[in-house]
Amino acid sequence: MVTSKAAKSVKSQSANLSQVLAAIWEAGSLDQAIMTGLDSIQAEFDHSLIWVGLHDRTHHQLTTRGLIAPKREHFPSISLAIHPGDVMEQVLIQQRPLVIPDLKLEPRAGAWARIAEKLGLQGTVILPIRRRDVCFGVLVLSSPRWGVTSGLLENATLSTVTRALAEAMHQHIQEQQRQQVKQPAQPLLTLLEDLGKLSGLDQRLGAVVEATRRFTDSQQTSIYWFESRGRYFWQRVGGQARRPLAVVEKAANSRSRISVEQIKDAYQMLLADQLVVLEEAAEGSLKAGLALRLKQLLEAPSLMASPILCRGELLGFLAVSGASGRVWSETDQQFVQGAARLVSLSLPAAELEQILEQVKSDQLLTAGLTRSIHSDGDWRRVLELCSSQLAARIGVDRLIVLSADPVHGGFEVRHISGKRLTGIAAQRHWPILADVDRQMLERSHAPIGVEQIEDNLKLIAWRPRLLEMGIQSLLVCNVSPGQAPRGLVMVADSVSRHWSQAERELVQAVSQQLGLILHQWQLQRQASQQAQMYDTLQWGLRNLQRLFQIDLLDQAGTKHIAQLLQVPLVALVAWPNGDARARIASAMVRDKKFKIDPQAAIEVQSDALINWAAHTDGLLSLSLEDLTDETRAWISGPEACQVLVMALRTAPEHEPNAVMVLADRSDRRWSDEQTTLLAMVVNQLAWCRRHLNLTGQLAIQGQQLSELNWYKQHHLDSMEQLLNQSLEPLKVLLAGVESQLGQRQQQAIHQLMSLNNRLVRLNQYERWELQPGQETMAIVGLIKRLMERANPLIQSRQLWTKVHCESNLSLGGDITKIEFVLYELIAAACDRSPPGSRIDVWCRPFDDRWLEVSITDSGLINAELIQELQRGRPTDLLSSTLLNQSEGRHFHICQSLMKQLGGEFILAQMDDQRTLSRVILPLDNP
Known part of the structure; x- marks a missing residue:
């Protein structure tokens, strides 16, 4: 029987648990829900460490999402890998709690054993956070005492909190998936921003039409304007797919008028601010006859029409039509309604601009207070x-x-x-x-x-x-x-x-006039400030484009930003592509309260500021307290100061290799013009740095290749001269006693003379660039010559070779280059083949114009190299690639030569793990 005290305790625990569950469910984010659950567990149990890790199924690791520990600095903030057979994998797979008396001595604890050693932990319980057989992560409870208190696993608080956390994680995942669905909010915000940059009403209407057409992927999008005198609609702006936008005057659009009498019901719906939707399957609330009439008038089998209202008056409608019977989605309907409302919002601004233009034109004629303000x-x-x-x-x-x-x-x-x-x-x-x-x-x-x-x-x-x-x-x-x-x-x-x-x-009356003058004065001051800033911007960009050294460019860029925006600290953090450490390439500090360490070695992978900037498209605003201790070791400033950071990114597929960092006081307010100018300067600096880096690398490579070509060319000239000198007495001998020489002696002399002729052609016609040649040769003879040339490689590795040639066809084209490509592939196959293995060469017709030569071997080849050969060189020429290394470079040259010769080269891994080198060669067709 439960006593009254015990009953009160149970009631108190139930009330506290209800409050905890309510707090978890009402949390604004997943991290907040997790910390609420951890706080409740900490209040209920005496444990030194309470940790929640979220299971990353893609990388098979646990990511820290909640932690309560006495020494947080000893706990790694990065994700913890899950190894086969360890305790975490056991809990995730079996989805049952696991009790460990001493975590330090557990052989399957992995990284947790080291954590327990640092924090002095022993008794540990690992509980799965699961919902309907789906395990989202684990909850770890650990204390310095050996063993685990009896009844802990049966405690209602633990099971209830873990279920609530699992539900919160499930809702978080559902929300992430929901956000990936096409939403009209972001395109509408972009359209709203674009409308603010346009001046005339027709320009704004055109922007709305173009944005609506792109979002709905419609055949035609138009804005029909309502003329009160005559009660008809006329097409003011229209745009079709793959056709330029058209803005038509009312007088030129008399044939496309739609009278109100023709679409009475639709007109009433537009007046009531309702969306008119006509589809193939359903006609909405309209009658079939009216729907057919409206479709005929707009020449569209399916359409949407959203009213444009201003101060309760119908000014027109936005029409979207499809080329065929189409069912309009809910998101398309929401976007069309939002776009029409943006047109309504643009109308007062357009009217105000017209009023201002009229006021400026009448200033000279207006007596009294209204006059032009220039200063x-x-x-x-x-x-x-x-x-x-x-x-x-x-x-x-x-x-x-x-x-x-x-x-x-x-x-x-x-x-x-x-x-x-x-x-x-x-x-x-x-x-x-x-x-x-x-x-x-x-x-x-x-x-x-x-x-x-x-x-x-x-x-x-x-x-x-x-x-x-x-x-x-x-x-x-x-x-x-x-x-x-x-x-x-x-x-x-x-x-x-x-x-x-x-x-x-x-x-x-006076205040109304002064209001116009005040607004004009504000516009004048704003225009003067913008003109001054843009003059400074142009001056800085011209100076940036005149610099041809990276160091000077970085210094000029940081100095220009500091002067342009009056910022106390500007720094450029840069690193070469692929390097693990970054450095302060340039810094400008104009206030002693802000400091930066110019000698700091910054880890690119672990520094939070660099990673946040690299994964953010545009400008990122932070406070000093948001930065990690690792970042604050090389940048510091007053309390709560602002930190703006932006990666120097030239294209989405290019990896950034520099980050611009700005710091200012907490009360600094950044206008849109300032952030836009900052983005422009940073982007210009990024392109200038990329241009200098790329041209520098290409210049070095070009110089190296020119020197190598010059060196080898002189060697060939020397060899040609020596060979000519050696052949002169042989030619005399051959002319005098040719009949007395044996057949093999005559053949050797003719081969030397043929080799000399090839050297002469190479030195004369292909000294600085390749020239196409046209020869014919039987494939059997070519393969035989290749195998004889590769015989020393084959013998040295004791390889077994077999040539399968179905017919003796003749090749047509540059036989010398084809021979070099085939030898490169055979030599590579010999190099990677294990000793004693087999190499097969297959020659068979591909069709009546092409011949296929395939080389199969048992060697291993880098799979990433095969993928890069298929993709070609990366778009980012500054990124590292295997095609610039020795083996990859040779294969890429073979691939390029085969394309020039009209053939094809493919390197692949077969299903039986053998390597296939496949070449398609042109046949000699008259």
């Missing part, structure tokens, strides 16, 4: 004029113009008229308003009046500042009514007063 002096003169006119008209003491501060929040002072200020009143930054005041300014289309500041709760966050300025009453107006305040115009008086309706209307 800060123009801006101040306009505001001084406004202040004087308001003072004369309504008798105010001050005019204050504020603009929203997007970096720090609140507002920034752009202009204050009146006497000089001190104290907090002189500060340019004004604090953030309360939500009620911000909403009041956003919703009100008329100025907000305050007759007595001390008796009013409006703008309470600014009250101390206003009182210090001597202000008692004011009118404040939002320059963009109905929107979040981007600019405020405030007129103030030093005495309490009642603001009349006429004064309010005057201030509202």
Whole structure:
């Protein structure tokens, strides 16, 4: 029977366990769920080490995902390999807990024995984290005591937590798989970013049409615009697959008009902001007759149409059509709806740009305050004029113009008229308003009046500042009514007063004009800053392109980035392709609080910063606390400082060999223009470095090959001269006593003369480049000559050879080069064949134009070399390849020569593990 105390304990344990399970299920990430489970186990049991490893089935290893240990630095942070027969493999396969009395003495513990030795662990329990016969990983509990407490494996907390963790891991894997499904979010974000870079409405419509066509893979995508006068739709932008985009004027599109009377039901659906979907199998909610009519009008067997609405009014629709009956997927429908809404979002911006262009063209004709702003002096003169006119008209003491501060929040002072200020009143930054005041300014289309500041709760966050300025009453107006305040115009008086309706209307009219001028001034300042930055960028890029040494290029690049972005620390970490260690190629430090070790030897594979940058496409932003101790050993700075890193990547298939690192204070705000310029400079630097590295390597290789060719050519010239001198007396002898010489003597002299002729042709016609030749020779004679030449290799390794020749056909082409290729392959087969093994040479017709020569041997060959021969040279010419090594280089030359001669060379591994060298040669066909 359970006592009340015991019952209370059971209830308390159940309540705690329920809280733990709820925390695991509600965790925002898998790591958070795992740490929640580990904390609950640590609170329940007295163990020195609690570890969760996730099973990586691809690499057959356990990756650390959760750890509680007294000395974390002694525990390896990398993945732990699983070896056949060890304790971890046993738990993963059998999916049953395993108890180990002393982990240090367990012979099958592997790396865990060394961990136990470092941490002083003995008694250990290994539990599988499983769900429905699927084991996601293991949970390790270990303590310094020998053995395991009885009843541990039966504890409800352990089994419940492991099941909850297995469920969390299952959900994590399901989420990863779900994210791999085609989603419209990222293309829509990219389209939104592209729309922000375009100015005209037609350009934006064209970008929407092109992005929609690419995503839906449709036959035709168009935007139809609605004309209220006449109530018809006309095709404004259209694009078909494999055809350029077309933007058509309304007058030129009269034949493609679709009246509302023709598609009444579809028009009602568009007005209701509904997607119209017409498919081959189903017509949605439309009638069959209407569907057929709409298909005929748009000349499409299947289509989608999404409305384009702005402020509740239908402006047109985005139409996507297929070439055949097609069922539109849910993702395609979501993308089309999102793209149509982006068009709706682009319309207000396009209208604003049109208004700005109209304002600029009317500036010379507009009297009063509205005038062109080209500099800060123009801006101040306009505001001084406004202040004087308001003072004369309504008798105010001050005019204050504020603009929203997007970096720090609140507002920034752009202009204050009146006497000089001190104290907090002189500060340019004004604090953030309360939500009620911000909403009041956003919703009100008329100025907000305050007759007595001390008796009013409006703008309470600014009250101390206003009182210090001597202000008692004011009118404040939002320059963009109905929107979040981007600019405020405030007129103030030093005495309490009642603001009349006429004064309010005057201030509202002035604020609207000042709002346009404020926006124009902001655009002018932004344009000036961008022009200055881009001038600096162009100057830096020109200097980078004029440098022809890697060291000078690296120094110029880091210096240019430091000057362009005003960054206290810029460093370039570089390493040659394939090297294990990187170095600080160049560094620019402009603040003593930031430090970098120029002599540091950085491990490329283990340094977290380099690996994060190499696996990130673009700019990566971190804080100093995110870096590992290994990285912080060579870079340091103030607390919470920012670290920006970007790999120098020239193409997705190219391996990066350098990383640009920037560091700045924590309050630094990076604009889009700055990050874009940084990416441009880094990409330019990457291409310049790659160009110099590649041209340097090619120049060295070309020089080496030229020297080798020159050296061998002079040897051949010397051999030709000596052979000519030796043949002169033989020619005289042969002319005089040819009939008295034996047949073998005559044959030897003729062979020497033939060899001399070959040397003469080689020296005269192929001195610096190969020349094609055209000869004929029987395959039997060629194979016989090759086997005689290879006989010393065959005899030295005691190989057994057999030639299988089905017919004595004749080859046509450059016989000398063909002979050299075949000898290279036979010699390679002899070199790799075990002593006493067999080599077979097969000669058989491939068809009426080609002959196949196959060489099979029992030697072993590198499988990676075979794959590289099939793929050819890698796209990244700086990467290491077996085709640049001796054996691979010879095979690649043979492959290239055979392609030039019109044949083919294939190296492969047969099913019986023999090596096949297969050559396709052209026959002599008249």
